[in-house]
Amino acid sequence: MKLQYQGESIAYSLLRSRRKTVAISIGTDLKILVKAPLQASAEEIQSIVEKKAGWILKKREELANCQEKKESRELTEGKWLLFQGEAYALRIAAKEQNRQRESDSSVEISGRTIIVYAKKEIETEVRRNLLEWYYEMARQWICRRTAYYNRELQEPINRICIKDQKSRWGSCSSKRNLNFNWRIIMAPPEVADYVVVHEMCHLRHLNHSSEFWAEVAGILPDYKVRRQWLRAHGGSLMEII
Secondary structure, X not given: OEEEEOOEEEEEEEEEEOOOOOEEEEOOXXXXXXXXXXXXXXXXXXXXXXXXXXXXXXXXXHHHHHXXXXXXXXXXOOOXXXXXXXXXXXXXXXHXXXXXXXXXXXEEEEOOEEEEEEOOOOXXXXXXXXXXXXXXXXXXXXXXXXXXXXXXXXOOOOEEEEEOOOOOOEEEOOOOEEEEEHHHHHOOHHHHXXXXXXXHHOOOOOOOOHHXXXXXXXXXXXXXXXXXXXXXXXXXXXXXX
């Protein structure tokens, strides 16, 4: 059965049972199922679906967007990944091949590919190995850059943590702990540098006052250009993995 609502077609399957009310559900395949009582007439059911048409289209769109995001995060052979602003194709290899190499790392860069070694080559292990590598690369790089910029700032740092933050690139606590999103290792180095300097300047100014921005500008005069890149492209970095 189907109906038209605001120019869109809503097709649905009808399942009758000994229930008392009409219920509408949308499956992961985006198909719409209407469950109705045995005694309900076709006109009654159609009327109820029409009244819920706006809700149906909204929920179907939300489900479709969720599925699209999930698919974009899937780790399949040939998927494009980013590392320090450069694009690399993902290659998945059996763990046995790793034994023939000098390094025992589960991930390596070779040419324009990032090779992930996994025993069973299944996505859960590939994802785990890749994330562990990204975290470690982020940790090493951020520690080097904070040490570099602290030659000028000379501010005590209590702890540096690499985290999986969904909406932030970094933070600085009153206890002088610096937290960074591991995904900044995917951004160009000059952009990641901006995040590092931004959070380090919070060691002196735990706010976004004019004095804080003056501190940032004193170290990175072009920080606005770097910040603009992050604002324009940061969302896509969050969706890669």
